[in-house]
Amino acid sequence: MSSVLEMRSITKTFPGVRALSGVDLTVRPGEVHAVCGENGAGKSTLMKVLSGVHPHGSYEGEILFEGEPCAFRDVRASERRGIVIIHQELALVPQLSIAENIFLGNEIASRGIVRRNETVRRAAALMRQVGLRENPQTRVADIGVGKQQLVEIAKALAKKVRLLILDEPTAALNDEDSAKLLDLISELRSQGIACILISHKLGEIRRVADTVTVLRDGRTVETLPVRPSPKAPAALPEDRIIRGMVGRDLDHRFPERTRYTGADAGRPALEIRDWTVRHPVDRRRKVVDGVSLTVRRGEIVGIAGLMGAGRTELAMSVFGRSYGIHDGGTVRIGGEEADTRTVPAAIARGLAYVTEDRKTYGLNLIDTVSRNVSLASLPKLARAGVVDEHRERRVAEHFRTSLRIRTPTVLEQVGRLSGGNQQKVVLGRWIHTDPEVLILDEPTRGIDVGAKYEIYTVVDRLAAQGKAVLMISSELPELLGMCDRIYTMAAGRLTGEVAREDASQEVLMRYMTEDGSRGAR
Template identity: 60%
Template sequence: MDTILEMRGITKTFPGVKALDDVNLKVKRGEIHALVGENGAGKSTLMKVLSGVYPHGSYDGEILFEGKPAAFSGIRDSERVGIIIIHQELALVPLLSIAENIFLGNEIASSGVIDWPETYSRAEMLLKKVGLKESPQQQVDTLGVGKQQLVEIAKALSKEVKLLILDEPTAALQENDSQKLLDLLLEFQEQGITSILISHKLNEVSRVADSITVLRDGHTVATLDAEGSEVSEERIIRDMVGRDMAHRYPQRNPQIGDILFEVEGWNVWHAEHSDRQVIRDIGFHVRKGEVVGIAGLMGSGRTELAMSLFGKSYGRNISGTVKLGGKPIDTSTVNRAVQNGLAYVTEDRKELGLILEETILKNTTLANLDGVSNRGVIDATAERHVSEDYRRALGVRTPSVFQKVMNLSGGNQQKVVLAKWLFTDPQVLILDEPTRGIDVGAKFEIYSIINDLAAQGRGVIVISSEMPELLGMCDRIYVMNEGTFAGELAAHEASQEKIMSMIVKA
């Protein structure tokens, strides 16, 4: 196989941070090349250099594409030669149709007038290629995340792609959609399309990748032939984190006490469709020092349950009782829920968990300004000390608490969200997909924080789509399906098969 892409000695510096330091990458034509590394290792930055998001002249080193030097001034330059990048955050316009999104900025037009019949006809062909049966005229916001991801890929195919870059394409997808997307990548490979896959999910990398390049702290650590016998998940993890990880989950000796948190007869109706009940008569409990998991497929109602409990942030006509320490508490608003010892870490940290334009300092104290105020005036010194203490305690990797959170890696952003809620001193912490889009090293650190909270006698509820995570971390697991609990399993009796069996039979 000849080489389609070579990046030599790529160095990229931001104020106070060297994001890439002499990175080298070589990709063969027609292969699926995986790029792996911890959050902050430089994977996305390297791809932004390649695609022209960071233009030529803003970095050192050289890029060769199909044997010729490439000096892209912007993303349109890289697209012209067939390099297409699909970012982790989808770039679709929700209120436009599928066809309009596919050809946005690349319209099929004559004399400034769009040829709609041809647009729909070509969109239909592209949708067929990615396995979507929806009408090209359907509005994008009516699609689930998995199908929106396929629309992004159809959009890439409309530009005669030679090298397709996918940045964490399955981060927000459930298992079935993830498998379909990986199958699609393999189909594209048969059609001669080269792909670079950035992923934290090493089982996916092992399944489809021909070669694997590992980045660590902005350096190239290794490039591995995926067919080689020496390539294992353990070897990749060692290269990623710079140390052996004998255990994916930290050791823990649970000290479980009395019932701390109880929910009885919880019912919730849909926020917009008042005739549709999304949570049906749910009851459960969490003990002091216990980590309780909630398993279920996407759409089972896990997030709706969590948000409705936390200040009725979701739903209408909510009824039921919430108790803390055996006494009913008022969780009817977010303020009251927080005052009564609840905290909720959302699954969508960028939209709902953080103010990206603000600093680590401001985000850390945001949910408890009273804790850093004196007679209604914020004490800047106290605020700095609090944010510094949490930065150290949670291991947030940053030169300063005055750094904007938008410049942090996903794992470090998640630690800032945790810091924000820990500063409210919650008795019960609800974590919704706490390690989504986070690498294996940062996951271990988040798991250690969860264990520390449980060791302090707090109750922790973990909602996760990753069953191994629930099995590795939780003392008990509730299985949810269609807005109700289908069953409950103790840690020693739980397995992926039993959980799926409960879901299917519910």
């Protein structure tokens, strides 16, 4: 059998939008086949067609699996054939055990009664297969995201998977967990299991994939071998993949900085002094411990740190004390002490916060683009307490154009937009509040290189207007390419402050792995 999967001329149309147009995809047995493209290119839609989320009859084209035509009416139909998809948002029940989650919907039972001992025994065997060393009866809520990914893969193996689809599997993982997951994908390949890997991380594609198919604007652009031959020492260059994704060479990953030249350039816009926050449940634990930092007008300042360093906790606690228990410290904006005890108070003092989790905290996914843009500044758009919908739509149209939000109309449900366009909606919302300080928490997570560049351009433009930007990112090249200075955090404390000209990944990593006991220098 030359291929385990063939998707031929797949076309999928939504109201007003053609998401896929004649897409072809062929996957060989035991192959890791990467699918990449900009946000909105059609990757997720194609996988939803394959897995039965979009049922047969709702699209045009043909699917052959192991040589046989398939007409999947739902997800369970595709799973019965051995096709299992693991979405970026994991489908686990936190309050159930690992074993219960592995066999959820596929329970081991006799006469309607779950055989618990057999469930635990078989779960333990599957867990060993994926390298998960936990008690099968441990609650999923009590393990980290990296281990939860392994539970999802064990769950797929329980369904006798023959083709595993992984959608951005390392988006929420640290480097160590990402490396372990990629090693597991390689191990599955050696067992004859084919994998489709959707990822924006081109380094991961070059490391683990055999073949890459590039989509652009809902069409197949090209399919390329990642290595010309098994013995070839060099993988396909990242720039070659990028050229296929965006339709052009991306010579510069970051825009050239435009410096702010106003009379108040260089003056402190945000000053945080001795900021301390305790864990909301375990009050003995300090998640932010005596942090002091400054961001000046027209400056982009980064915060680097490993998972658990306290970066997001710092940002959320400063913005309306949205996390933890405040235990001391002050915030000054524009040289004056600011009341940021509530979110409305923080917004009124010129703070804006773009959360790292746009789908949970950043957007109302079932509401329109227009309403999502206006949510943080409704008083600006209201008369006598009633929102002027015409003004609201004009504002949304302005940001749709200026931020290049790809949507047929501002009345489109924001949940239907790609990740990159959703992130632009969040940015538009906070830009409309006209903040003095913009805190960006993982602003390009899960976004392709083309959309990243557009967001970087927006951030640079804000700094050039005199805004102060505090950027939190797990991608060190992003911080090095965008920031004037970079603070590092570990264990809730600042461990370093590095100027742009002195910064490198090695220097930052050294500070990020300190124990946090000595503070910034």
